[in-house]
Amino acid sequence: MKILIDLQSCQSGSKHGGIGRYSMNLASAMVRNSGAHEIHFLLNSSITEDLQELNAELQRLVPVDHIHMFSSVVPARESDDANKFRTRASEYVREALISSLQPDALFITSLIEGLGDDVITSVGNIFPSCSTAVILYDLIPLVEREKYLNDPRASAHYFRKLDEMKKAGLLLSISEFSRQEGIELLKLPSSQIKNISSAVDEKFQPTELPEEEIKAVKDKYGISDKFLMYTGSFDQRKNHAALIKAFAQLSLATRKGIQLLIVGNGWDGVYSRLRTIAAEAGLEPADILFAGKVPDQDLLALYNCCHLFVFPSLQEGFGLPVLEAMSCGTPVICSNVTSIPEVIDLDEALFDPYSVESISQKIAELLTNESLRKDIRQHGIIRAKEFSWDISAQKALAAIEQQFQPLHSELDAASVPTTIELINKVTALPEAAEATTSDLIALAIALEEVERVRYVTQQQLLRGKTNVGFITTWSSRCGIASYSEQLVKPLAVQPVIFAPYARELTHPDNWNVIRCWHQERDPLKILSARIDELEIETLVIQFNYGFFDFEMFSTFLEQQIDRKRKVIITLHSTTDPDGVEEKRLQRLTSSLSKCNSVLVHSKKDRKHLQQLGLENVSIFPHGVLEHTPRNARAVNARDFLIASYGFFLPNKGLLELIEAISILCAHGVSAKLIMVNSRYPAPESENLIKKAKEQIIRLNLHEQIRIIDDYLPDEESLALLEEADLLVYPYQKTGESSSAAVRTGLVTKRPVAVTPLPIFDDVKDAVFYLPGTSPQDISSGILEIIEQASIKSESFMKVMNQLEGWLKDHQFPEVSARLGELIAARNS
Structure with a gap:
């Protein structure tokens, strides 16, 4: 299978966080474990920051022609209502380019993006949603919407993305907890969500550090001796305040010589608030350390020399820092809620994060019970080995392979909208009126790239x-x-x-x-x-x-x-x-x-x-459609339905036919006409339809004549024509050699009447000829045919029998076979 991985999560605000690390590690492992699958990547060329570095990193994984970029109309971040057109137009461009690449599956590493940056994600606008897989990290904003979705723009953005997520053919959850949450809260069938779990980079492992390196890293972050550690963002669900209070509740003897190190990319305001909480709880300034964002080399060192890692988070989709710490041989205790217990899989290491006392008691237990601390450390090392990116990648590939079938191996592959169709979709957007000249220029550049990619893919396929x-x-x-x-x-x-x-x-x-x-x-x-x-x-x-x-x-x-x-x-x-x-x-x-x-x-x-x-x-004969008509009805000379068919164009005799119906009605004939004549994209067609409608009103025929000027599929047209007792093609002067419309009419096996013109020579044995092209000739000819049909005269039955033979000889498979022979002969 050709699998396209949308890796914009490594370009967004998520790129330095857990989602960015998860996406890159999983994508790399999917390449390693791809086997016969072909892995491609999609990036956003409009997000230029670190793009070259990311592109270079991906080139170490796959050939350069497996890395694709789409151009969006920026700025597109949804936090600004002024960007709505640019966002929606870019979503169409992105999916059009994806379709142009013809992957068997699209894998989006992070769908809920684009609120505060120019990441563009969507599901099912053009590329099939049933062939789209999305990672499900968590549904924390949905569960805690009063905390996370107070802003109307953020709320609208989140729920729009959730709706798109539900359309995806497959969700890959990062934990069993997230999977169950998705089934329950999104009301999705269990078969639509697969748990692929998570892992950490291989660099997270127990390491014996030299004393000088330990001293250097401790000095760098102000650590005196032993320390407890917590790493994570400063989201309110991370529960920093409870951890600080729990640390403060330890007896002075228990926490003597121990500091609490908090790692994470915070800011002055949050540090000040947490220091105030610490002071109010009776802690000294040196008891609490804020390291900020630390480089990976330092993080590894801190994990390896940490006395105890404490993770009091209230909600997680997985809890990656827990696994990182366990992988480094650090004793870990953590919350007993959401996904966290399935990561550590040890009851003795759990506490209630909503209880400061529970957290404090568990910390005290580990600080005073060295045997338990060692047991938990050893358990963590063994448990961590059960998680690997290779295992997660294998699960992801297996789920995609099982859920999706290859779509695009043959020439009748799923279609891609043309540039004109894309423009029509974009201009039909409600926000299109807001587009500026620069927006349209950027859109044209983006569409040009889509067209280029489409053609390259066509060449490869053909x-x-x-x-x-x-x-x-x-x-x-x-x-x-x-x-x-x-x-x-x-x-x-x-x-x-x-x-x-x-x-x-x-x-x-x-x-x-x-x-x-x-x-x-x-x-x-x-x-x-x-x-x-x-x-x-x-x-x-x-x-x-x-x-x-x-x-x-x-x-x-x-x-x-x-x-x-x-x-x-x-x-x-x-x-x-x-x-x-x-x-x-x-x-x-x-x-x-x-x-x-x-x-x-x-x-x-x-x-x-x-x-x-x-x-x-x-x-070379024309062909006729393969079609099995319903049984022909008996024709009633006093009450019959006439039909015309083809394009509504001059020289087709349609105005003459309307007048002929008027003549028939004037002579007491109960005739009705259904005109299955589609509008042609030309002014002369519009003008003719207008004249026809005016003529119908002028002749008071609005109850006798019905015009259907939509372009209908063949089967719909044939169903209408089969209702008729007689099909009439009243052509006037024409330079055409033959008529496709009359051949379509013939497959209904209804009587077909034509004017005496050379265009009908190829069907002469299968049709009835009208005496001329004037309204009078058309009306008298129709009446004569109906009378002959009503008594099944010898001449009438001869033509109808000839029609059967003519149809047999002119079926498209027969004609096509002749062409195939001609091509083969010319190639020999």
């Missing part, structure tokens, strides 16, 4: 898997796009799809789709470069007049042929548009003649190309 490329529209509101998708689907080896850039997609792109050219005026240099990089040997090109600049396309074809590629090109139209000199097919004949094969859909097209001097032309 190189060597196929040598066939398709150049076509894809996942767009275009008949050729739908045709190409159906044609490609049954192929044994999926080709690389070189598609044009698109603002709107009908469905997300898979990993074999590379968008690298613009329709119309594009020299296609980027397209050519992508073909070269993937070492494509055979190109299958879907051509339509509006796709390419002819001069540039001709140059592109010549280049591909010069590079010894096999080129198969399908011309979906061969009729030059009126008055557009630069779109004359004659301009392409030289380059087309050098292609291995030019495919067309009709005899008329083949004849036209042969007249232009092309000899490498073959007829």
Whole structure:
């Protein structure tokens, strides 16, 4: 599996604390124990402090190309409401880049970050939450919300992150206590949380220190002789005051010559408060020492020469200092609450942290009973060996492997949103109106990196898997796009799809789709470069007049042929548009003649190309969808439903059809019309829909005619069309060679009526022809067909029987198999 570890916890405010140490130690151990798994790391390039050092440390663990960085829009810390847009936009960018890397699992070492710094974390916005694992340290702020979540911003931030944590497919707790707390408080199933425990660095071990080193470290921190020690942050749950009071309650004889050393990164205010508590309890200033933050070398020395380590914390997710001290051979006594007892696993070493007397009594017991102190020390050394980062890493990897299955090994891998889709998501954010120009520039830079990573991953996934490329529209509101998708689907080896850039997609792109050219005026240099990089040997090109600049396309074809590629090109139209000199097919004949094969859909097209001097032309049939329609209904000549289908565009005869319905109704025919004609992303489509609605109102047909102009999936469209008694395609003048819409209609096995135009020549045996294109011709033709259908006349049944045979011969698997043979033959 490819596992991506989000290690921003080593860049945040947590980096010098327990979370930062835990994250780095666990990540290092996961690399050591990765076996067949591939470990990658994710960092935030916008957090520059210590970034080079962290990057260098990771390069000692994994190859440099396994370390990835995303760019966020900063400042993004959530303590400032002004950053909301930057935070939310950055969350989308981060997950888009993660998806672009295509890991099988994402492992977030600390999710609840970003309140006071620019760390960006989220779950499930783009990358699947079911493939995301998160470390669960503790739920202390939830349990003690009145202490930790008084600030509304902190509270909102914490609960938002908790909601995201609950979405993760797997939580890895650092203790059994944290696991049980997660199950109970987050209401999660036990199977969703696994305990991987914790450990400490191997440098924490018993060490015989030279006398001079002991003296040096004691002198450095003002230690006179024996000392008790406590290390931790100065959070109120750490219970420093109770420890000081308990130390003060010791008899003078017991604590004679002993000091209390408190280690941790405090500040003047907290030191002053605790010194006051000590003084009020009867302690002298020299009895209590505050070491502040100490370097690891000193910490190891202090653990090793400490007489007793006392840990009175009220709440912990694990209690790492307890394990550190035990690992160094220090006698340890600690709280009997939360996770701490499972770390030490010895009742004799526990006390009640809520009772100053209990703490004091346990300290006195250890200071006056040398045999017990030695027993606890020996137990600690043995117990500490049961914890190791390797064990925790192995548990983490096993849990991830068990919970998640590899997602992205094939070309039909989970999709990644395009840059346009990402922009649409970000601009749809409620906070988008707050974005500044500098925010948008930073966002553009971040998205550019996402696009780069996506392409690099595509190359890695695709190189060597196929040598066939398709150049076509894809996942767009275009008949050729739908045709190409159906044609490609049954192929044994999926080709690389070189598609044009698109603002709107009908469905997300898979990993074999590379968008690298613009329709119309594009020299296609980027397209050519992508073909070269993937070492494509055979190109299958879907051509339509509006796709390419002819001069540039001709140059592109010549280049591909010069590079010894096999080129198969399908011309979906061969009729030059009126008055557009630069779109004359004659301009392409030289380059087309050098292609291995030019495919067309009709005899008329083949004849036209042969007249232009092309000899490498073959007829290639269109395909139809695989679909099992419901049983056909009997047609009623007095009460029937007519349907139209396709795009709402001029020359489709839709206004004429509306008028034909009016004529039928005027003659007493009870006819209704459902127009399953989707809006095309062009002004002429919008204008035509508006005219159609006005016409329906003007002709008082609002009860007879229903317009559905949404772009529907094929199955939804077919379900609507199957309700009809007759499908009508009343096309007017068109230069298209064939109609994908009529082929979709035919698979319903309903009667299909068309106007007498060459575009329907390829389906002539399977359709009924209307006498003309005018509203009168359309209405009279419809009436004639319905009458013939009602009596199942011989002519009607002949066409319906021919339809069955036509469908059998034109199923996409059959057509696709022919293309596969053609590709194989051209490759031989």
